[in-house]
Amino acid sequence: MAIIGAGILKGLGVTMRHFVETYIEDFKYMGFNVDSSAVRRQNPKNRGLATIEYPKEKMPLPENFRYVPFLVEDTSKEEEKCTSCGICAKVCPPQCIWIERTEDPVTKRPVPQPKQFFIDSTICMNCGFCAEFCPFDAIKMDVNYEISYYPAEDYKTAAADAVAASIQDNVLPVHGGGAVGRLIFDKTGLMKSDVYHATIHPSDWAREVAERKPAPAAKAAPVAVAAPAAGLSAPKPAGPKMAGGPKMAAPAAGVVVPAAPIVSSEAPAPAVVSPPAQVPVTRPSKPKIVGHV
Amino acid sequence: MAEEQFQNDIPVPDDLKNNIFITSLDKLYNWGRKRSMWPMLFGLACCAIEMIATAASRHDLARFGWELMRASPRQADLMIVSGTVTKKMIPQIVRLYNQMPEPRYCVAMGACATSGGPFKEGYNVVSGVDKYIPVDVYIPGCPPRPEALMHSFIKLQEKIEKQSIRTVRWYQKGDEVSIPVPMLGPDLVDMRKANEIKAQAATV
Amino acid sequence: MAAGAPAPAAPKPAVAAASPVSGAKPPAAPAAVAAPAKPAVAANTDAEMADITAKFEGLISKAPYEGVFINDPARLVEVATYVRDGLHFSMLSSITAVDYPKDGVIEVVYHATRVPSGGKPLCFKVRVPREDGKCSMPSLCGVYPGAEFQEREAYDLYGVRFEGNPDLRRILMWEGFAGWPMRKDWKEAYFEGETKPFETRWPAGKHELAEERVPWQDNVTFPKDFDPFSYTSKPDGNIYESMTGNRNSVQGFPDAPVVVDANGMNQPQADEFMDELKTDEIIVNMGPQHPSTHGVLRMVVKLDGETITDLKLALGYLHRNHEKIGERNTWLHNIPYTDRLDYICGLANEWGYVLGVERMMGITPTPRVEYLRILMAELTRIESHFWSIGFLLNDVGAFFTPALYFITERDFIIDLFESVAGSRLMCNYMRFGGVSRDFTEQQLQRAHELAFERLPRAIDELDHFLTENDILKARCIGVGYLPADRSVAYSLTGPCLRAAGVGYDVRKADPYGYYERFDWDVPVRYNADVYDRYLVRVQEMRESLKIVQQVLQRMSKDTKVGDIQAGKKAYNHRVPAGQTYARVETPKGELGFYLVSDGGQNPYRYHIRSSSFINLNSLKEMTVGYKVADSVVILGSLDIVLGEVDR
């Protein structure tokens, strides 16, 4: 307190140190792989400020990272692992999962396979409950966060046209329908292979494989259900569906988790989404007042 | 980029010459706009925290030429609706949007701004800012990571690239129509629907 | 402002007295003072309840589950005064209403706390009929000024009129809104079902968006012959009129009577020295879109020159209906929603909620869980204080350089959260009796690096950078003064209260988790100004770091890896009927959850006692008399987060 302004000088010293340290760091990393240097510098041990040049380089994503969910496809059988037990729809806090159960056309008994499966990613709060409580490891949290989109381009429905027109004509969209259409994923849109799952969640996958091995799948599956099944009236998983367990482990268990980047920058965002034609959004045509929201 | 077009010596019919000139101009014009978008300094909820993180050192929005967050809508080109839009807030948002000079863009950041998100069912929540103002890019996620926000900027740049001076709404004839500001009545009243609401109320 | 004084006089004598004290004290001197000798924390309030039952014979009866009923609402003030003065429960923690349509009553529940000694809160309840007109009771603002906003909230959401509340307007919704939205029979526009999970989602998979149905026909009724064209919307009621007082010329408000003099100029009907100074008294709206209001807060300030003479807050611009949604949700569903209350420190909020549910269900978490929770909550505290100091500096005028440094440090902490819990902000980490994931070796390694290297260095740097900065001191010392007794009366909690010399910290006062097993202090300072709030925060970061370090050192020894869930993990919890008020110390102050269960899958009542909201009660008294530029600094020192203010 003796000298007026000493505190300010001290503070400026800190700024100066940051400045110098940043350049020292830059210097240290010169000559290394420039692409990853900034990422590597996001380490508490390093000093200085490093900027990640996003589209070129990306922060490695932790395995636990969660964005919107996807359905795991059993590649050996080319169908979803989901048995439409409905637990994920129940635990979803904003209730953004809709599942339509398949019925056997003859007996009218439910078949453990979803006829349709929707997730409204515009509501999803990325909480991860669906993946956490699914007893069949059939739904997992994706790490691809590059799914932002603009509606008027490739999305062709009446609602999108209205949006496109409104952007052109200054007529306001009645429903802002673009988002609602494009970002509701249906079963096809949600499906990703278990190889992809194994790639992005190696340790989760290792656990699944380990759980599957000791017992034949026909037994393993009900064990897995046993605990959470208490409070639901789900159909028992039918035998044949689950019998593929050991087999399905085969192709993917051998997958040594590739050294590929966790999130590939090349993965184009639209790949996540089903073709728009498959997104049935019910839009009653009767006139109504929607402005009141 | 623009010069390439001029050097192109394929013969061009006279009536198309004008178009080609416009195309080149479009490129220049779009290039200028997309590289210096000034977002409005305007945060609504949790997503705004990620928006601030995007502007901070690690992600550094300035790399896109977008760093200048203006607190005044008059100086901003882009409104990032970062968070839950409530009925109580929407009149202000519409007003701010109306005050932005064209060309103006709007990014709906996060589930809430896109559709109401986890709070969609709430009695004071507007289910998506696009119910009132036109949205250019939507970002799902709750909250979207800073990278996801930047991805939306890249998308927006893509979109701008496709625009043409001849069709964009702000060079068209006629006055700019501003969006009627919704009113806080017994519930939120969308003034575009006022006639229907009046008719409805008469029959209660 | 003193008439004709060339230099602005210190607005409050008390401030002038306070500043030299802190000026004389070397600020680097140890700021941490252990909280007053550790009080024996009372396990329950049976003795006090017996006391008031005896004192007010016939008036008090025991309420089910918790607390006492005051049978005659008219005598509430009398009882409350005794609770405050006789029993020394000097702070009113929480007020909330619960609707019981079956009994035809609305129950208003009060929780009072002893400060700073703590212990369990004393709960008293009053029941009033639900019918409009009869639904009214006396206000407690005279006894506990901190009741004002909470009473307005209960009025806004339940329609309970608190007679005597100085400003009984709607606070979260707007004036003119139809209905009392939190009542059990009130249905929102997108009403789908009383409780989740909704039947339509499975197995039929009915795919219909809420807005696809004509939304408001059933649930929102516009009054007959409502005409939007002639309706005058007055969302804030008479906020401006109530502020104009006897000075009638208010620019920009046509309603206010204006006297126009012969020259056509507006002439205020002024008192004498205003005439002399020729200042205009103006009312300025700051916000809801303002870079310094930390979100969508709106301050309506009355200015005389540059001096603030009155201040009112308009809230609710981020009212997201947490409580209504929370009562539709199942118990589990609410966990991720709590993250979104105070979105800077989601993990701290989660703890408050799971703590309440665990108490009702009688679950004891495993040691590993307790360690992990403390670890996460204290890292959250550090992260939140980094954020708040950074933005306080923005408000002071050091635009963004400090904030950028602190956001960088904070990024490392939330990177750890992301790698453990899966998300940077919305961790959704805690479960009833457990946590969602254990730390892996690498994550522990990273936590070690942070706790022993990076963060101590960062906090030292912060201290070095700012604490003695002359500009910061000039802007902060003596600003926003609110003495201890007023702070307690206004139910101020958190670092702001501790900067006023009251060592009240829920972690010590009403202990939860394993906090008692670690060695740490509650930092207290005594000048009650912005600078001391800043210092308390810095010191709290050091204390939190101390806890984190101890946790990391002892965790491997004391706990078993992977032991992260007490009992069986489930998703369909049924919570035994009961009530509880669980509170935790978040970086902002006391966060309470008042939960009522009727034994079902969903909370019957889910109330959030939010510290940011209640801390704002005292903003007016802190601000009036200072310059308008100080108001943003004072607001910054309160460190509010709008998600929690408006919920």
Ligand code: SF4
């Ligand atoms: S919980 Fe799993 S198996 Fe059951 S419906 Fe959901 S995704 Fe399918």
Ligand code: SF4
């Ligand atoms: S992540 Fe959460 S909100 Fe999203 S679909 Fe799964 S359960 Fe629902």
Ligand code: SF4
């Ligand atoms: S989308 Fe999620 S993070 Fe963003 S404002 Fe809404 S609740 Fe908050």
